Amino acid sequence: MIPAAFDYIRPASLDEACRVLGDAGDEAKILAGGQSLLPLLRLRLAYPAALVDLGRVPGLRGVEDRGDHVFIGALTTHDEVLRSAVVREHVPLVALATATVADPAVRHRGTFGGSLAHADPAGDLPAVALALDCVFVARSGEGEREIPAAEFFVDYLEPALHPGEVLLGVRVPKLGAGWGFHYEKFHRTAQAWAVVGVAAAVRVEGGSLEEARIGLTNMGPAPVRARAVETALRGVAPAPGGNGGAGGSRDPLRDACGEAAEGTAPPADLHAGQDYRRHLARVLTYRAVRAASA
């Protein structure tokens, strides 16, 4: 549990950070809260030549209400996100998911941007970013760039950030009135990663689902947006009825949620096989949509 040797660089400004990272290319890793990176180093699963610590770079931390969206700085800790009245009021799904991240100690060190830029399909926030159509704002020596959430999560632990690019923060759109939210996380112990998680944002009108956006945690090599189930849910009544289909009458919501795992390629590991993950995705999507619609 001792990392291999690396250089440690702590730039004092964003310009300096971009320059240092640009010079180092893909030899360098950015250190934010370190909650994912340091275990990788200590297990010697990652051997970066240099760590660029953004901890002293000003302007990357905090939550701002910007009218039609909320901007969350990349270095804002999970705990700060949870304590933000702006987050709770305007983008509650972010708060719901963040509250399930690991434990208080991790939430005090781990950062919103670091967690997203790690692009771990088992992380809780990527599914939320996908469901809410967030926009990632990044900067390099060549200037600033916006990346839609749908394009940000390229592959396993691979975000759409270039070497030398720093994530500044994320624009989280406010969905406005009529929307309901829920994050349904299934994990074996409180501190364990999600076996499967479902981030749901739904809008109910006249007793049926007008729109549903579903992001899935740990259902593929990258976090995924479950488009098939979103289509299937349109027009379905989420009203409680029956006993959830355990031998009772047919439940249209449960039928629609049967599409939740469509097109996914979930991993198989110690905690769940692929078929079990697909099953969980269906059950948890049902529960998430029910809760978000309530």
Add this chain to the structure above:
Amino acid sequence: MTEQLDAGLVARQIAESDQLSDPSGVREVGRARRRKEDARLVTGRTMWTDNIQLPGMLYVAFLRSPMAHARITRVDVSAARVQPGVVAAYAGQDLADEQGSLPCAWPVSEDVVIPDHPPMAVDTVRYVGEAVACVVATDRYKAADALEAIEVDYEPLEAVLDMTEALAEGGPRVHEAGNQAFTWKFAGGDIEAAFRDAPVVIDRTYVQQRLIPTAMEPRAVVATTDGDAFTLYSATQIPHVLRVMLALTTGIPEHRLRVVAPDVGGGFGSKLQVTAEEVLCLLLTRRLGKPVKWTESRSEGNLTVHHGRDQLQRISVAAERDGRIRGVRVDLLADMGAYLMLVTPGVPLLGAFMYNGIYKMDAYDFTCTGVFTTKMPTDAYRGAGRPEATFAIERAVDELAHELGLDPIEVRRRNWITHQEFPYTTIAGLTYDSGNYEAATDRALALFGYDKLRAEQADRRDRRDPVQLGIGVSTYTEMCGLAPSRVLGSLSYGAGGWEHAAVRLLPTGKVEVVTGTSPHGQGHETAWSQIVADALGVPFDDVSVLHGDTAVAPRGMDTYGSRSLVVGGVAVLRACEKVKDKARDLAAHLLEAAPGDVEFTAGEFRVRGTSEGRTIQELALAAFAAHDLPDGFEPRLDADATFDPENFSFPHGTHLCAVEVDTETGTAKIRSYVAVDDVGSVVNPLIVEGQVHGGIAQGIAQALFEEAVYDSEGNLLTTTMADYLIPSAADLPEFVTDRTETPATSNPLGVKGVGEAGTIASTPAVVNAVVDALRPYGVHDVPMPCTPERIWRVLGGGGGTGGSATGWAGPTESEGGAR
């Protein structure tokens, strides 16, 4: 006498204890004293082994085998030797002449095979994680880096992973002598008669999965020498046993070797061992003449701390139609792993006498086969043999109840030893000295609200609620307080089971207690102080307890098997009695009275019927000054004592668990848990409460969460705490605990031991509850740990994996429905 131990009551007891500044006339034993050692332990301002820094200290790192089974054809450490900061690097071959073989102190049978066990592999590796080379460097970072420069060539051999396959003819062999380590048989009564024409036979196979003991403090070793004498500091439970074993293994004369267990952060049996790293650190300090330190990482620990459990249990119960048990037959395969370590083969034997549980029966038959595999060796882990036995019998009794359509409590009532029958000699030959199973069960049922929960269960079944309720029962006993030396001898164990204590009054009247037990979280400093305070009539705060250093506490058998209070605490009491006798002689002399006329009350010796007296503190000073002593009286008030119990002690109790199973996701969630334990008389209810809570948590962990998993190549997959899931407080329910107190008759304190009871009791209670919830689906078993995925598969999810369930099968007889 019962006493509910809810949180509020405990808090009140603490408050009362704190208010009592003058304990004279108030008994210390029985008070919920806060532990005097906790401040330094919980703040870490103490000497954990890894905190020790010695001048010129070097750091050791081990290169470990990535292969489960292979011949080592080449090890080249030359590149590592020239890395910056590296002082030395060795392969197993370099140490072959002096490293010896790690000891097994329990040759259980005539046929036992004890293979050579080099601390560092020389020509063959037999499990992933076995040390093959080491680096010694000026800091731990340089040592870790230099490991990457070592080259090892392996010629792969076939891994041996499955016990049944390992015993088949012609397969790959872990050792030349074969894969069978030993067979051990035990029988009482006529088992053939018990099973012949038995109206009911329950025949089940249970898997005790492999577990990884996970003490909060990782293992750590510091070894140092002045050239002639050696000191080994280790995070160990057994400094005394370790000293003897290391002297025998390394050839360092025993009187030149001091072993210190500084404050140790948990063990659960995992530090009841003579480890490769302890031996190797001693050899390295001998070679290099400098102090060396090694501290494991958590992943290294998961690989190489001895594992626990890993048994395949076949249990058959023959019974009458009314539920009365005729006999029990057990055929056990026990995975030894690659080698026999300190007590590896003895662990299943500690369970051999317990498969009959608290029940009367005519016959019992037990066979155990120890099997070698290419995995980390197994050894003692909290309960060691007894949790496995208790699980099998308590699961089987629930199956019997189901088979007969009887309530599981009722079947137990029809079979258990009643309180009038104690002392009772069981079919396994043990004499249970005391107990009251009826009282503990009645109390547990009341606290649990058993009837109400059964009604709710019936309702959920009627409604086919996707969340089903299950109720699990465990009426356990166990044998602990290890152990009568004669019995250990009859079981071929290499040592005795006595314990030693010394008590000395200092000139100022303060008391030092030297104990041969070696606490690693149990609170001996507090409990022993309470015993001494009562026995000598001194204030609790005037007592210090010294332990864990063979130079300070030269005699002892250390701490494991819930033995410390039952054996060591009694030794402390006996030493106090001897001191008191000496003090009485001195008091009589000074008071010019006959010793028989001198009474002792609350710390003062008085001549009967007078106000003339001397406090024990005054006598301590008088003995020190030695101005006026009786003829032949040595000028000190101190005494040594040992205690060797004549019998084991037998805690018992009833644990009840209600589990909600979400049949859609497979999640089993404990809704309520009641534990009524009888651990005999109680010295400190707060410590007992802590042991019960931790024990239950650890037993629940086996039932629902923990499993060491090796893949088909023999690689351990659960090397981090993200893979090996340990429940935290957030994953556990509030426990409702209570006690009945039936004092042990085998020791003057009346105590029975509480270190393992919770773990032994809880696992079957939880799994019985999970299975009970799923009975309507035709489910008869869920393998441990009962993970959501396993429950889902048992219910038919993913096509099922051998579960008998084919969907809802309707209510069952045990809940009163017609079949």
